[in-house]
Amino acid sequence: MRCDNKRIWIAGVSFFVLFGVGEIDHPALAENETVTIPFGAANPNFDTPTTDWFSPSVLTIQAGDTVTWVNKDKEIHNITSGKGITRIQFATTSDIGTPDGLFSSGSFKPGQAWSYTFTKPGIYHYFCSIHPWMNGAIVVNQQVPKVATDATGQPIIKWPIEIKTLDDLYEADLSWEPHIILTNEKVTLVFNFYNGITGRLIESGVPYTLVIAQNGKEIFRTDGATQVGGDYKFYSFSDPGLTTFRFINIGGGNSFMEFSTLVYQNPNATSTHIPIIEPARNIVFGQELIIVLIGPPIVIIAAMILSAKGVFSRKKDKTSQDQGKRSPM
Ligand SMILES: [Cu+2]
Known part of the structure; x- marks a missing residue:
């Protein structure tokens, strides 16, 4: 049977x-992560009180995790998947960013939040289509059980x-x-x-x-x-x-x-790390047994011979030195 x-x-x-x-989903292990939209994010000028449009601007999670964006700014924002533009581009071009259609929160007000669950590993860029200089990314790793x-x-x-x-x-x-x-x-x-x-x-x-x-x-x-x-x-x-x-x-x-x-992808290893591939190392039992049985006695005997020689020669030297010191007297 x-x-x-x-x-x-x-x-x-x-x-x-x-x-x-x-x-492979492990929903039981899924976690919730938060990204804050800080006060001042709606201001593209360099005197804005914030340096990050999203905090953190790059968040690393595992597949199955849910990300919640919390609007702590004083203006309406949205979370749109795709790539936005820089503040310089905003000032100099008519480019307003490129949504990729994967997810879109719609507008949410100050104090409100919006959540999205990432199920597949990958790097997801997003921005606010109202304020396209607000760029962020979510790095989704394969879940390690x-x-x-x-x-x-x-x-x-x-x-x-x-x-x-x-x-x-x-x-x-x-x-x-x-x-x-x-x-x-x-x-x-x-x-x-x-x-x-x-x-x-x-x-x-x-x-x-x-x-x-x-x-x-x-x-x-x-x-x-x-x-x-x-x-x-x-x-x-x-x-x-x-x-x-x-x-x-x-x-x-x-x-x-x-x-x-x-x-599973090692979350702590960088992509540039070179893997160690060690070829086969068989246990050659006979040889190891010989080393174990004969090795220590040889070492002990060798040590005894060397130390005996060492002690003998040192004693001899000491004796001759003593004799040398004594002879003038
Ligand atoms: Cu916005």
Whole structure:
């Protein structure tokens, strides 16, 4: 029954891999932000008491958040999506700005407010069409959830994730840290391979190929082999989106399994940041064991020899110096 469920589940995930997911809404996590229209915003002259037409003039939010503009000026204003003009342009040209038709508040009086919910990531410019020098922008980032999610946006409740190959020959437990994957952050992917029938950890090396695909495109591929059951890889994503970890050629055959999740835009990373992509580093257990077993004794013996020599030579020097001091007497 467990296998059947998994088949259905993998089929479901594959559906989303093939056809993609639309917007993933997390309305429960949506927040409200406020932009103030300050006193003096209606005055285009340089003696106006305000320096900002909107406060803040650039607001960064997450998809799903609602922005409320509060009119604290003494005049009527509106919020119109599109690009306005500068005060210089206002004085020298007949240009009155270019609405893009995405949203428009209509006029609202002093003390009144108007709200708009941004559902899609992007940069939204807006202005007041009555006073077109009043420009502002809302930067909408993709929402980062509080818990890791699978490809459908459902929270991943149980770690590690258990997945099986379609032919039932292998089973894997898969985990990664940190659980919520953000761009430009090092992710450690950890996995163990089990016999799909007996459920026992396969301690002999199991070869595999790990393919990471994002938004339908392969972005990383590496060959590896488990050591004492498991292996791990490091990776850093440069782009957000639907991401699939796919293990193929497991055991040198046609067995494969995959898991899809979502990678989110890192709100703290700049777009110029260069991602670190670390290639595979296998745990070479035999070698590490040798280092652990033989390393410390060699170091201890070496230290003993050196210190013994050091003490001996210093004592010898001291003796000869003492002798030298004594001889004139
Ligand atoms: Cu205005």
